[in-house]
């Protein structure tokens with residue numbers, strides 16, 4: 001059974017690659033996902049997607065603003081994905097939620113559901129979605145998905161528990177069209193025990209990255225930055241006590257914990273993000289330098305033959321925004337197993353017990369805290385998932 005998939009906000013294709021890698025078989029019948037069409041408004045991002053996912057059919061990636069997309073004219077699909085932009089759901093800074101420029105973009109995903117009626121969908125966003133607009137944005141989005149005719153399963157996936165060498169927490173909502181009569185169950189995370197987590201060293205060194213690998217350019221640093229990095233221990237940041245006075249940063253405001261933060265070789269990396277200025281490029285545990293894009297791609301589980309197109313900063317953004325393909329694969333595989341009638345180990349979805357009440361009453365179970373102080377922001381930054 002082949003599920004033709006359409007995708008909005010397709011990014012470089014992290015989710016699609018995971019979906020392509022997922023394949024199951026039952027009684028000689030193969031269940032798999034095939035790309036049908038995709039949309040994103042960033043030119044370099046679309047080129048990366050075309051180059052790696054559908055080089056034989058580049059026109060199937062429509063490059064343009066989703067607000068101008070003629071949804072009705074898109075080819076028929078069985079499956080649909082949309083990792084709607086999360087800029088307005090971040091807990092860091094002003095969280096505009098549905099009132100921001102990006103917040104309402106999810107409605108185009110709902111439009112596709114209503115028009116094309118795919119058998120299933122997968123939607124993705126940051127953990128901050130839960131508390132945006134005092135919890136109302138999350139519930140409104142869930143209600144609209146349900147109203148479009150889907151049994152939904154929202155869950156907060158911790159990707160380090162799914163074999164990704166990175167601490168990355170994302171809300172993923174799987175919807176199954178109601179006429180199938182069942183609800184998706186979250187696949188049990190195979191690596192619950194932190195001792196079993198894949199660490200940054202394994203990701204970057206096993207196997208070593210070829211010197212001439214794609215997207216593996218090094219950053220030229222000023223001498224002062226190199227000297228400072230040399231004093232920062234693995235896992236430490238720009239505020240490490242070890243740094244001598246003359247090499248310290250002269251910062252008056254909040255001391256964000258991810259500034260010049262070096263990876264620790266024995267733990268998963270902190271969250272790979274796509275934006276941020278000086279000091280936020282993620283730093284190697286052994287060498288006094290920023291990671292290359294290929295190293296960031298390794299932490300996101302992209303294979304080395306996945307070539308990102310575009311300038312260095314654009315590639316950094318593309319990598320940081322993607323769903324780790326290995327994580328997406330586990331989820332899509334569970335969807336395919338469900339359709340094939342193959343059993344798999346499951347775990348409780350985060351909002352399982354509250355979901356019905358949330359959908360019926362439209363009320364959040366979780367009150368939004370008053371605007372976080374700068375200090376709290378600093379502490380949360382490490383966990384933060386700005387894309």
Ligand SMILES: C[S@@+](CC[C@H](N)C(=O)[O-])C[C@H]1O[C@@H](n2cnc3c(N)ncnc32)[C@H](O)[C@@H]1O
Pocket residue numbers: 009010011012013014015016039040041042045064065066067082083084085086105124321322323324387
């Ligand atoms: C979170 S990323 C999606 C990543 C993707 N799911 C993956 O796994 O690779 C969101 C994408 O939405 C795109 N985007 C943002 N606003 C858009 C708009 N108005 N129209 C089309 N695409 C948009 C961005 O360029 C970005 O690539």
